[in-house]
Amino acid sequence: MTELNNQAAGSIKQRNHFRIKVCGLTNTKQVSQLNELGVEFAGFNFYRPSPRYVYKSMPSAAIKKIRGKINKVGIFVDEDVDEVLRTVDDCGLYLVQLHGNESPRYCEKISNYITVIKAFRLSNDDNVEWKIKDYYEAADMFLFDTETPSFGGSGKKFNWQILKGLNIQKPFFLAGGISPDDADEIKKFTAHTAAKDLFAIDINSKFELMPGVKDIELIKAFKKRLEEPLPPGLPEENT
Ligand SMILES: O=C(O)c1ccccc1N[C@@H]1O[C@H](COP(=O)(O)O)[C@@H](O)[C@H]1O
Numbered sequence: 001m002t003e004l005n006n007q008a009a010g011s012i013k014q015r016n017h018f019r020i021k022v023c024g025l026t027n028t029k030q031v032s033q034l035n036e037l038g039v040e041f042a043g044f045n046f047y048r049p050s051p052r053y054v055y056k057s058m059p060s061a062a063i064k065k066i067r068g069k070i071n072k073v074g075i076f077v078d079e080d081v082d083e084v085l086r087t088v089d090d091c092g093l094y095l096v097q098l099h100g101n102e103s104p105r106y107c108e109k110i111s112n113y114i115t116v117i118k119a120f121r122l123s124n125d126d127n128v129e130w131k132i133k134d135y136y137e138a139a140d141m142f143l144f145d146t147e148t149p150s151f152g153g154s155g156k157k158f159n160w161q162i163l164k165g166l167n168i169q170k171p172f173f174l175a176g177g178i179s180p181d182d183a184d185e186i187k188k189f190t191a192h193t194a195a196k197d198l199f200a201i202d203i204n205s206k207f208e209l210m211p212g213v214k215d216i217e218l219i220k221a222f223k224k225r226l227e228e229p230l231p232p233g234l235p236e237e238n239t
Pocket residue numbers: 023024043045047050051052075077099145150151152153154155156175176177178202203204205206
């Protein structure tokens with residue numbers, strides 16, 4: 001796995017700090033603002049049908065020029081391997097998020113060059129362990145999102161209950177319709193077995209003014225809320 005910026009060791013639970021990935025960015029100014037805020041990951045969407053398709057408003061040179069501690073992640077859906085690697089090079093990406101139906105073999109090819117986050121789109125009755133079992137060697141990290149026909153960016157949550165008791169043994173991003181109101185649920189999630197591998201919280205459509213344009217103030221408030229202790233009366237859960 002390539003060296004990431006800004007990464008202190010330890011799980012979210014041990015460090016009481018939530019890494020954040022903001023996905024679907026489409027302008028340089030917002031990336032700088034998030035970098036200033038201490039957001040660890042900036043996601044750029046290279047899936048043409050997405051309303052957050054980054055090349056509509058930012059050329060590769062603009063993405064490449066972005067500096068700072070923020071880690072640049074490229075989101076792809078069943079893209080040709082050579083095209084992914086070309087984009088990584090053109091845009092100076094640090095990680096790729098494979099959000100389609102990519103096979104373990106496909107992920108392996110990409111992970112020979114760059115850190116791979118394999119996204120799994122989950123339905124409420126999915127057997128997560130079965131879905132991920134063939135990807136341990138092929139991907140560096142996992143991401144759990146909600147199953148929808150549009151692949152991602154649906155703003156819909158999956159039932160976190162199917163994850164809570166699992167020993168994932170791979171760092172993962174929690175995604176899928178996470179909203180400003182979810183801060184306490186996320187903190188409660190950290191009491192469960194799966195949380196030892198929770199690497200970062202992935203936010204996208206629920207923090208937007210319009211597709212691709214983020215509400216920076218909302219992100220700032222959410223980040224602050226995540227760092228605060230749970231209000232009295234909200235019991236910590238356990239698996
Ligand atoms: O955002 C999109 O348009 C998108 C399109 C295709 C694949 C992935 C996409 N986004 C990813 O979806 C998840 C969840 O987003 P949301 O919170 O439900 O809006 C996130 O990881 C985005 O990177």
